Amino acid sequence: MCYCAGLLAGSRKLCYVEPAVRCSSVGFESFDQSPKIDQKLDKKEENVISANNIALEINKKRKQPRRQPKEWRCLDSCCWIIGYLCTTWWLLLFLYHCLPITLLQVPELPGVRLKREGLTALHPVVLVPGIVTGGLELWEGRPCADGLFRKRLWGGSFTEIFKRYLKPLCWSEHLSLHNETGLDPPGIRVRAVRGLVAADYFAPGYFVWAVLIQNLAKIGYEGKNLHVVAYDWRLSFQNTEIRDHALSRLKSKIELMYITNGYKKVVVVPHSMGVIYFLHFLKWVETPPPMGGGGGPGWCAKHIKAIMNIGPAYLGVPKAVSSIFSAEGKDVAYIRAMAPGILDSEILGLQTLEHVMRVSRTWDSIVSLLPKGGETIWGNMDRSPEGGHVCDFSKKRLSQPSPSDNNVNNSDVKRGFRVKDPVKYGRIISFGKAASVLHSSQLPTFDSKEFSRTNALQNLKFSCGEAWTEYDEMSRESIQKVAANKAYTTRTLFDLLRFVAPKMMQRAEAHFSHGIADNLDDPKYSHYKYWSNPLEMKLPDAPDMEIYCLYGVGIPTERSYVYRLSPISRCKSIPYQIDSSVHGEDDSCLKGGVYFADGDDSVPVLSAGFMCAKGWRGRTRFNPSGIATYIREYRHKPPASLLEGRGIESGAHVDIMGNVALIKDILRIAAGATGKEIGGDRIHSDILRMSERINILL
């Protein structure tokens, strides 16, 4: 009881009471045992006082004859401690609330500064959130989700998960989609939260759009000229229209804002996956009705001023590969390396990764993030556009003060000690470290026909609890065979994924395509599955429009993986895992089984910048009307102190939404500036050089 109460108190106060009072049953009664009170309380002052208090009392007692039989028992002490903690806490809370806000020096918001410069709201702004950051709420569910009607299942405080801790399966069941159709499972309706609340904060205190919204509000934006697109990010893009009419709603909303704001064109600000969602929208809206929105060929030119893509995942992200392949990323691999037992533990019967995989494989949208453009863009067995990239990230970690710290990635840093053997980023998945560095001629050749699905070992399925992934249907031999092929590039990767996740790829490939178009006038490219791939679609005819690529650089970003077969155990449904034991030398880009390249923590520079740097620059076949493109890179600087929170100069994928420079750029454009006026390109990374190396017909 004592310990339990201590724990309770501890969890509530964010500090913990050391197994506070030695509960030696007798307590103060038997002083021969010299009862000790070891208390670690959280506020010094109060502590000393309280402890001294006891001392005082005891000292007094010493001189008096035994009088009262009142016992200071363990339980009482516990209550006493908790009482102190509470009182202190309340006191502090009270003081904190009394504190005038001005006392905490809040740096001036960029919006306030720009307002003083005379900026006011001009163009309506549409925000398009990315994957994962949008909230989802329940509209209809199974009996186990009773009472959760219109409560958030995703986003917010996630309290519902903790509340339903007895049945986490219930939660994952509701977030899954139907395995065949990619739409709602029967009897379950989970829908996107609408309005600004959908994506302003992902969790309490973890802003996504909130900072940008606040700054926009400072120069006069409000509900009528600011809109957040809410769509169910689990669905494939066309399905959001089929199920929720999300695209139609977006079209009508943009038209309305255009009219009610005095025929001012709209500035669109998509983030992450929202970028390709909006690309899809651009094509959809001009396509005639049965498949498209019927806006006619001039719609974009008439309604859109600029698209300001934040952290655009135009050509996909390698992260998506590992999350589909084995439901892990760099973070998971780290955890595994640190505490090998937890994730794979059979005793707890958690099978977390299996559940994650089962749920996430029903989400079509992840497939939209697979690397696009094949080997031409991402590199083949021996060559990759980032070829000579130097990784100094590890140095930073070891905190060796390096004079070149701030311009690590600038080409001039590459001085003499260029890595002798450039990293073979093209091999997105390799089995074993050797396979990732050997020359291609030394590797076994790949033949996708080898993958033939033999019948599953049925007996495996039943002993492994409820988590069920498609890996259970694969035989041990074919699992081995996959690994025997050693290295996969983006071209062969898709054969691999089709082999290990046939159902998902079959569903999703009806909605997404990942190639490069040879002839864009081919009528097949009018199908919606090509609309979200910038290499297989033409930008709309809107010469006055502007496209911006805004993204952070200077953070190591996952680019390719070293895998291994996971140790054989009956209930391991996922037969592969990132080999987190593999490390390169000090300055190598290999760390924990992951090769890193420059980027914003999620999206490599290549994917974010290539379209704006080369694919669409000038008049190309992907950009027939010559829409102006601008690249704005923001160098990552970690927050100087804890007070800054997530930093005002961050370049990380989500934290960049609080980057002052980025916010300023967006505000200026929204208030009517053009790309030239905010300074054109701003490049820190190697993107232009990388793009040059990519040999693509334009």
Added chain:
Amino acid sequence: MSLLRRRKPINESDKASEASDLKPQIEKEEDQQEDDNGNDKNKKKIPPRIKKKHVEKPPKWSCLDTCCWFIGCICVSWWLLLFLYNAMPASFPQYVTEAITGPLPDPPGVKLKKEGLRVKHPVFFVPGIVTGGLELWEGRKCAEGLFRKRLWGGTFGEVYKRPLCWVEHMSLDNETGLDPCGIRVRPVSGLVAADYFAPGYFVWAVLIANLARIGYEEKTMYMAAYDWRLSFQNTEVRDQTLSRIKSNIELMVATNGGKKAVVVPHSMGVLYFLHFMKWVEAPAPMGGGGGPDWCSKHIKAVVNIGGPFLGVPKAIAGLFSAEARDIAVARAIAPGFLDNDIFHLQTLQHVMRMSRTWDSTMSMIPKGGDTIWGGLDWSPEEGYSCSKKGERKNDTLIADPGTESAVSQASSANYGRIISFGKDVAEASSSDVERIDFRGAVKGNSAANTTCRDVWTEYHDMGFAGIKAVAEYKTYTAESIVDLLHFVAPKMMARGTAHFSYGIADNLDDPKYKHFKYWSNPLETTLPNAPEMEIFSLYGVGLPTERAYVYKLSHAAECYIPFQIDTSADDEDTCLKDGVYSMDGDETVPVLSAGFMCAKGWRGKTRFNPSGIRTYIREYSHSPPANLLEGRGTLSGAHVDIMGNFALIEDVVRVAAGASGEELGGDQVFSNIFNWSKKINLQL
């Protein structure tokens, strides 16, 4: 309190440190070691160890310790309960309720789903006054950190924290009726705007949940949230709200396979939507330019809940003296509190100053003048006996709506006199009342109002002469009320008359009726040309509702509102209680206002309804919740609680799923509304 508690231990700590000096040196050294070894990571400090060499007595508890112990106990048990509560299965409360009261009826949504009803027509909610949430977008210094936090609705935390700041932000500009400089307060959008008014106090939530049972979701439901403080046309001028509603209805009708929309307005939303229907068909500069058949193309039915079509008397009391029955009762119970000078609260004055900047309140001033609301000597409800009381006193006496007993005839109240000064005036026959016209009265300059600090109401400009003149007119009917308000609140009414009108049109074809100020008055507009549309009026009956007031002059003091309801006036026979004459209704809207248009004004082809839109009246008789567990009841007829009435929800859901008024069962009437309508002599 907490400061005291804090100071005490400090004093004691001095003593304690002295005491600890006495302890053997070894102990100290040990302490030192402990401190060094112990992890100082979280600035935790280990208290000195106490070692006892001799047999000691147990320590005596000081008051402080007992205090802490007590708090600790409470906290622990609280957390324990909280934990248990959270661990409790969600269906537990329902289980308990069912164990006590017997099985609950299925919610209407479940029941109708079993019948096979599915989502069909898109549904639009139009919330009423007060129930919609408002949030801050730009504010003064004092409201820093409240960006996008709710000022209205939710927990109202800010009212308590910084009341004056709050009042300042909730007020509108006195001249324009729009935002004051540097303040932007905007309506919350989406279903969250009005599903719950305050935590646990539902408004639309129950209806939404039941619609969701038969398959509705946000692509087929829309909450037309608007800033309810503004006049209706200003919501379009400032926020383009009407355009947004239009575009949303068009979108939803288009994306749902051309199925027309079912609109469900509540309270003032009824008038707002009336305004919308005229606006949308009016040509562009003033209207929405939807063309003359927009409504018939897009709207299947308008299901009005508790609609104050002809205004509510409550609005007058609110504007005239910032009070209503609830406040009057509070004053009667604790006479000192509201008028207290010592605390310098002046609550009512603040409320009045704030609410008089809200144009929308003026949309609910009784419309139609004496023709509808009755003159000095007659009123349509004449002879209404307070059946409620009768029922309470004697179960055998059941008020028969058809017959009126002679007794009640004799002592019938003069409902037509909406405001009377003094009870005797309210009861005397019209010939006995001497009235001195107030209209020409000179408003004397009163003594300097600097003593009233920052609270300023227009009453200060009136002076004693003006106030006296108002009182000497003795009694006011619906028509002269408007003049009275012009007299006592000229600025507000100047704004109001630009946006609202309260008369009855003689000739509806008069081009002046094209102006937007007539659009929200059903007696001065024609309904759109949409013969297939249906209009429902759903409201509760069986609750006493404010209908007329007995006023008195408040004792002369500089800083007061000079008039107040005379709470001492009571009369058993004539429904007079605490200075308020009550009538049948839903506690806010009298039956007459809610039902007249559907019962008579629009019934059949009339001049107000040229295309013969069918109208239906559905009344719901109020019965209070049987026990506390039922919450606000599933059979309630009260103005807001009716939104949880199962019968009403069932009707709305059926209409949304495609049923017509005939299929619902046509009219369902408990009150005397048809009789009363007959007595109203209105050219149709």
